[in-house]
Amino acid sequence: MKYHDELIRSMKMLSEHDKTIFIGQAVEYGGTGTYDSLINVPSEKKVEFPVAEALQMGMSIGLAMNGFIPVSIFVRYNFLLLAIDQLVNHLDKIPLASNGEYKPNVIIRVSIGSEHPIHPQEQHVGNFSSGLKQMLKTIDLIELIEPDEIYPAYEFALNRKDGKSTILVESADFCKVK
């Protein structure tokens, strides 16, 4: 299967778990490739969120602390940078601060902006994974390079029981060529 098809298949798989909820921008309303990947996710599982990245990440943490598995979607890696406090100081450190007693599982889905056939310039492209990995102590960051890596990675993120969260980094350009 192709890269985008695997994303569609993975999102459907996530949506079949009774604890998942999909939140972010372009979740209920179109306009991005991310929206297209959610075509098989039931509408009652999707909550369109304001453009408020720190709030989105923080509320994802709260949902996860109280029984949900949020799939928190950031359509550009650049936009995730606005949520760094909640990601690095909170979600990543909760397992350490609580000695593993709180086990929030947040699935963070983020996309590297497309550079082809048009280039959106500096603020909508870039892969920040190496820098982010240096800031994270508990959260796993998985870069999705090949189509056959996508479904197992999301399956791992959904089913992990170690009280840790996962960032899955997609590439908008790979959706066109792989």
Next chain:
Amino acid sequence: MVTKQELIDFETDIANEFDSAHIRAPIHLYNGVEEQMIKVFEKVDIKNDWVCATWRNHYQCLLKGVPKELLKQKILNGKSMVMSLPEYKIYCSSIVGGIAPIAAGIAWAIKLKKEKSHVWCWVGDMASETGVFYEALKYSKNFDLPITYIVEINEVSVLTPTRKVWGIESEYSEFENKYIIQYKYINKKYPHAGAGKRVQF
């Protein structure tokens, strides 16, 4: 419920432990807010509600039912600033404003699950002026989430005067509505962090 004097005595005990170099982590002690705090907790369902707070959280933990011995041990283990007690539905953050969206998310989960519990989220006056707090409050109000933010006005963040640095000329008021309880207090006994003595390890 824990009494005013028990709250004061607990902080005094922790201050003594800190001054005796038994705690190798910062502590932030309350004083002067006992009556306001007890009044809020008269509304709290101790078993089912959630309490979210900041780096200064010993009073909330005691009033939420955490045994003194357990709380003291956590503090001695260096966890005062990041108190995390899922058994008691308590989570605290030591980042200014950082607790507000998490508390809102917990409240959202309560609403989605159609539960009857409530979230009580403490912040200080500097946090109440931050963007992320405003966003969390706006979302909570507009979607009628089961949460009340308690804004404690002591007029400073460490020693930085909140109203002066924000250019706010009017005095903070005390008020209470469905989503916010705001009260003032003055801590005359303890500094922002520590217990007032230089501690040598």
